[in-house]
Structure formats: C-alpha cells, structure tokens
Amino acid sequence: MRKKPQQARSRAMVDTLIEATSRVIAQRGLDGTTTPAIAEAAGVSVGSLYQYFDGKDALIAALLEKLVGDLTRLLDTQAQQAATMSLRDTVKISIQLTLTFMHSNEGLYLELARNWHRLPVDRVADVLEQYFLETGRLYFLQHQLEYPIRDLPVRLFITYNSTLFTLMRLMSHKGAHLRQEEVVDGLTDMITSYLERGVQPQDT
Amino acid sequence: MRKKPQQARSRAMVDTLIEATSRVIAQRGLDGTTTPAIAEAAGVSVGSLYQYFDGKDALIAALLEKLVGDLTRLLDTQAQQAATMSLRDTVKISIQLTLTFMHSNEGLYLELARNWHRLPVDRVADVLEQYFLETGRLYFLQHQLEYPIRDLPVRLFITYNSTLFTLMRLMSHKGAHLRQEEVVDGLTDMITSYLERGVQPQDT
Amino acid sequence: MRKKPQQARSRAMVDTLIEATSRVIAQRGLDGTTTPAIAEAAGVSVGSLYQYFDGKDALIAALLEKLVGDLTRLLDTQAQQAATMSLRDTVKISIQLTLTFMHSNEGLYLELARNWHRLPVDRVADVLEQYFLETGRLYFLQHQLEYPIRDLPVRLFITYNSTLFTLMRLMSHKGAHLRQEEVVDGLTDMITSYLERGVQPQDT
Amino acid sequence: MRKKPQQARSRAMVDTLIEATSRVIAQRGLDGTTTPAIAEAAGVSVGSLYQYFDGKDALIAALLEKLVGDLTRLLDTQAQQAATMSLRDTVKISIQLTLTFMHSNEGLYLELARNWHRLPVDRVADVLEQYFLETGRLYFLQHQLEYPIRDLPVRLFITYNSTLFTLMRLMSHKGAHLRQEEVVDGLTDMITSYLERGVQPQDT
DNA sequence: CATGAATGAGAGTTCATTCAT
DNA sequence: TATGAATGAACTCTCATTCAT
Secondary structure, X not given: OOOOOOOHHHHHHHHHHHXXXXXXXXXXXXXXXXXXXXXXXXXXXXXXXXXXXOOHHHXXXXXXXXXXXXXXXXHHHHHHHHHOOOHHHHHHXXXXXXXXXXXXXXXXXXXXXXXXXXXXXXXXXHHHHHHHHHHHHHHHHHOOOOOOOOOHHHHHHHHHHHHHHHHHHHHHOOOOOOOHHHHHHHHHHHHXXXXXXXXXXXXX | OOOOOOOHHHHHHHHHHHHHHHHHHHHHOOOOOOHHHHHHHHOOOXXXXXXXXXXXXXXXXXXXXXXXXXXXXXXXXXXXXXXXXXXXXXHHHHHHHHHXXXXXXXXXXXXXXXXXXXXXXXXXXXXXXXXXXXXXXXXXXXXXXXXXXXXXXXHHHHHHHHHHHHHHHHXXXXXXXXXXXXXXXXXXXHHHHHHHOOOOOOOO | OOOOOOOHHHHHHHHHHHHHHHHHHHHHOOOOOOHHHHHHXXXXXXXXXXXXXXXXXXXXXXXXXXXXXXXXXXXXXXXXXXHOOOHHHHHHXXXXXXXXXXXXXHHHHHHHHHOHHHOOOHHHHHHHHHHHHHHHHHHHHHOOOOOOOOOHHHHHXXXXXXXXXXXXXXXXXXXXXXXXXXXXXXXXXXXXXXXXXXXXXXXX | OOOOOOOHHHHHHHHHHHHXXXXXXXXXXXXXXXXXXXXXXXXOOHHHHHHHOOOHHHHHHHHHHXXXXXXXXXXXXXXXXXXXXXXXXXXHHHHHHHHHHHHHHHHHHHHHHHOHHHOOXXXXXXXXXXXXXXXXXXXXXXXXXXXXXXXXHHHHHHHHHHHHHHHHHHHHOOOOOOOHHHHHHXXXXXXXXXXXXOOOOOOO
C-alpha cells in the first residue's frame, strides 16, 4: 500500500477498491481482472488505484489479506461449536460451511480457490491449517482422548485439500448430475472414518 | 481445426505443433504460452500455426484431446492389471501412477491440472471417470461381488478429485515438510476404506 | 509565482520548497524530480506547492533565480580578490572555484549544468558573463592596461563555456583516467594564454 | 534488436525506424521522443517497433551506433586531408566541420550532444578521441616533429569538449549577438596555440 | 502452402495538476 | 490557507491474429 490512509475518505477508498476487486474477480474471473476493470467497478480513476496500491498484485494481495481476517473470525466461532459435537458432525458442518462460503460473494472464493497457484495463498492456507489443528486439539480435549491423532499434519493436508478441491469441482460442474448433498455426505463419510482411524487407542 | 490433415506432411505438422505446445506449457507455464513461443518451439512460423489451428485455444484443445488418447491407452492397460489385485493395491498403484504421470513430461500434466478451470477438461474428466467405472466393474467381476458398489458415481467423483488435487498440492509444496510416501499412503488408506464401505453386503 | 509571499510564513514556505527542489534534483536527478517528490521532501502537501508556484517549471525557475542570487554574491567577493592577482592565478582560482561549486550541494549544480538546455538558464548565464566582464574591467584597471581586451564578449563566451563543460565532463567520467589537477592546469594554461593574446598592445 | 532481419523489407523497416527516431529527436527533442511518436513518424504501428527493437532505449542506442559508423567514415576522410595542412588550418576545419555536422539533419546531432549525459555515448566519444589521436599522429609524421605532444590525452579531452560545448551553446543562442565566424576563429586561436605549446622542442 | 512482417487493441503504470474539504 | 484525494492523458510494452509475398 502506497499511502497510509490519513483521511476518512482514504480508508473508504481502500475498502472500495478491494471490494471492487472482489466483484471483478467474481464476475469476470481472475484473467478478466484488469486495472481498468477494477477502477471502473470502483467508480474511480485508474490513478486512484495507484494512489493506494502498488499495482494489481498488491490489490489482490490485500484482498487475500482481508480474506484471511474474515476467515479467521468465521473459523474462530466455528471452532468453538465444533468441539462440542461428534467428529462426524464437525466434519459435515465444516464441509457445508466451506460450500456456503464458496457460494457467497458471487462465487468470489470459488474463483480464488481455482486460481490458488497464481495467488499468494500461503497466509490463507496457514489460517486454514491453524483452524484444523485447533479444532482437532479442542475436540480431543472435549472427548477425553488422551493421545493425539497419529500423523495429524498428513491427515489434515489430505482432508482439507480433498474437501476443497472436490467441492470446487462440484461447483464447477455444468450438467450437475451429482446431487450436492450426496457429495457432502460422501466426503463426510470418507473423511470422518479416515480421521477416526488416526486416533490412537488408549492404553487400558 | 481448419484443415483436415490429409497428407502425411500435414499430420506431421499438426503433431509437431501440439508437441511444441506441450513443451512450452511445461517450461513456461500456461500464462507464458504464447503463439510466438509455440511457433518458435515448433521451428515453424506463426502463420503455419494458423494454417492448422484456429488459434491458441484450438491448439490447447487439441493437446488435451491427444492427452485423452494417451490417457485412454495408459489406463486400459492399467485396468487389466488392476482387476487382479486387492482393492488397496489397486488404489495405491493408481495413486502412484498418477504421481508419476504428473511428474512426467517436465511437469506438463501438473501445469494442466493446476489450470483445469481454464481448459476444456470435460473430455479428460470423462475418460478418467470411465476408467474408474470400468476398473470397478472388472474388479467386482473378478472378486465375485454380486452387487455393485453403492453410489458409485459419487464415490468416484470424490476419490479421483481428492487424489488429483491432493497430489497436485503436494507437488507444488515448496518447503516440502510432508513426505511424499506418507501422503500416498494416507490417500490410499482413506480412499480404500471409503470405497470398501460402499460395497454391498451379499445376501446370505 | 502565484502569490507574493507577503507574510513571513509564506516566505518560509517558498524557501522550503525551493530548498526541497534542490535536494530532489541533486539526489534523484532532473528526470526523477516529480512534484510529489518535492512536496514530500519539503514536508508539505502537493497542494501547497501549487499555492506558491505555478507548477514544477516555475519552481525550478525559482531555484535558478535563487542560484543567480547566490552566484552573484559569491562572484562579487571573488571579483574583488581576482583583481589583485595575476591573470593566470585569477583564471586558475576561478576554475577551481567552479569545480568546488559543482561538487557542492550533493552535485546539484552539476546536474543543473548537465541539463542546461532544458532549463531557463539565460539569467544564470548573464550573471556569469557579467562577472567575467566586471572581473576583466577591474583587472585591467588594476594592471594599468589602457585598452580593453579585444573581442571580449567572444573570448568570455568561449572561455566560460569551455571551462564549464570540460569540468562537467571531467566530473561525469567514470573510469577517471584523467587526473583532475592536470585538467585544471591544462584549462588554466589554455585560457590564460588565449586571454592574454586579446590584450591590446599599448601605444608607445 | 529482437529479430534478425531475414526479409528485405525487415532491413528496410529497421532503417525506417532509426530514421524516424532521428527525425523525431530533431523535431521534438529527446523528451518528446516517445514510442508513439516514432511509430507515427515511421508510418508504422507501435507493434512493429517492438518487433525489431527491445524498446525506446534500444532504438536510440541503434541510432547512436549508426552515428558512430557515419562519424567514423566522415572523420577517416577528414584525417587524411588534415595531415597535409598546418595545425591552425586543421583545427579550424575541424571546428567548421563540427559546426556543419551539428547543423545537419535538422539539428539532430545538436540535440544528441545536448543530452549526452542521458545517452550511451561512450562509443561515440571513443570514435572522436580515436580521430583526434590519429589525426595528431599523422600530423606529426607529416611535419617531421620527432616528439609527440606532451599530455596528449589531457589536451585532447580539453580541446574537444571545449569545442563541442562551446559550439553547442553557440547554436542554442537565441538572440545571437555573437557572430558565428568570430567564435570559430576564437576557438581556433585558443586551441591551436594551446596544442602548439604541447609540442616538445626538438633536440638540437 | 509457408512465411514472418505488420497490426492494434489493450494492459500496467506514472505524474502534473485540480479542487473539495 | 493547507491538505491530499482524485484525475486522466500519455507512455511503455505485449501478443493473438491477419495477410501480402
């Protein structure tokens, strides 16, 4: 960001620009996200964009940073609730939440997820991983499972990538011959039982 | 395609161009794949490119079409062998094969997989699905399992997308703190047990 | 200049801006001298810049005007001393003074000299010419030379341009294979003897 | 240069572009020399410019390179003639030649000389220096002067910079109160006698 | 058929200047 | 009067595509 927003309308402009970037990405795709398009969507001149951001990439990075914040807040709430439920319910609700999330904002997050390899997603990935680790920890505390899950990092890596991309593909399906609910249930089943198998048997 | 390659020379040209496209995508990424770059890699003029293809998209479509063919041949062989093995072995070998495949051709297929949403991948997805369905059918025949698996399409959709994208993410990891073998084993475990649970109990 | 600085505050602002312009030119070169850069260097908003100056060019013109003043004062002192010395010493000291001058202020004057053709330098040139004419006049008075030098304007034009640009080139040399002292001595020699040859022989 | 000109019209294009650059620099100054202006002057699209040159700088570099060639040819001829004349005549003719040169091509070379510090002029400077050294060598051979001039590099540096910039300033003078001929004669006088003083007295 | 020169729309970016606050 | 947000013309450069040779 080039300028520290010192006036009230500056902060508004920053938000407007990030918001415009969201809309453009959602509506025109990442490839159609050009500086003119963003400026137009924000109802602002190109110059203004460069007053506040070093360029297109910086703008997208800021959007992702904002996403990190939003996600953190969302997941923090979620993690609390998750701990009180069964593993299966926790998993299912997480999957449904992800699906809802990806549908929100005109599919913005879907488009971002699709293009993960072209974006600075490390921070986002960290937040997600953190969420899963924390959720797991709380879950085990709650359920009095003494030993932590075996190979937790690997299991998390596999499960959240499987979830994310399977849902992504599901949403992209044109001739949706697959019912959304079935896929969610299938994923829930697959992941729950996989995670359960990682739970160490307690000593007797 | 503008002209049917009726002469040997023409077919050679078409192949050369597709092959050049592969190399450029592998080496410079999909975004770096420009028509001049392809023409140069093919040792041919841009004009010739347009003699045989309607443009860049048509060329990439042709490359994917060729990939469909290659994949079909590869998987046909694979399907035969798979039928004789246990489900777990079948799954594991499929995953390993996928990994090898993605590493081959200088990472061409990895780059294609990453950019699936920008490419006409429907035909490729169909072939993969077909393979899994066929493999499943043969497997059940071989193992005398009377009833087909429950919700087979859903299970296949979930498993191959999970596999594909988890491996894709694994290969893209820079600070690879995850051991490849562990992830393959984890995926194998998750998928095998998920599929097994879809097998209908036989009437007694 | 838009407003006559009638208040002390205003005059201070004008000076601050001109001083900031100096620094920016010296540090970033004339091409890198932008209005935002000047405003920032002055610790002032761009708006204020335009309160006191019609624009960038006006600011630079004001800087040159200030330079005219500084130069006048500097040279006035110099002219006094010069009159008491031999022609050779006068010339040498002038050259050395020019060199020192160009090195001062982080090379500001060197950068201005390099870009003379893009700047309103007429006034500066006039002052320099005036100095040389006055110095000459005093010199001849002092040394009881009845007749003025022949073609004085031409000789001055040639000598001060030769000095200025030769020194400028000397300072810009990267692989300085020429010793500064040698060049100063060479110039001194060339100019002194050229000027001497302009001195009219006195009637006897 | 991006492309080796393989077709005849390619070479023509390269020449056209360099020639257009010349005209634009001469007519609009170096600051007004933009890629659109060059393309327009060449009657060509911007794209073509980038087919043959890496950008504006490369184009200007090519122009200077051409200048090096032209200059070399011009000076080679000159050097031959110079050797047969007196030192004074040689100097005078060189100065007049420089003046003519700077006036030619609508003042192109004047504008280039003015902006020497922003251009890659090393090659040009080398050629000039080479010319002076060679001319000197031939001159001394011709006139049977046994010993070479003292401090030749310094004297050349001083004389050609003095000449170049004094003439440059002369040409830029608006209210030309100085007669061109006078300045040329003055320079000739100054330089000739300066060089002569560098000639070593022969042993007797 | 093959060539590669030529095109030009459009992208990213900068900065002198204006003007509402 | 001071501010700095906003502007937009202009610039450099890219690349898919066309078409004369």
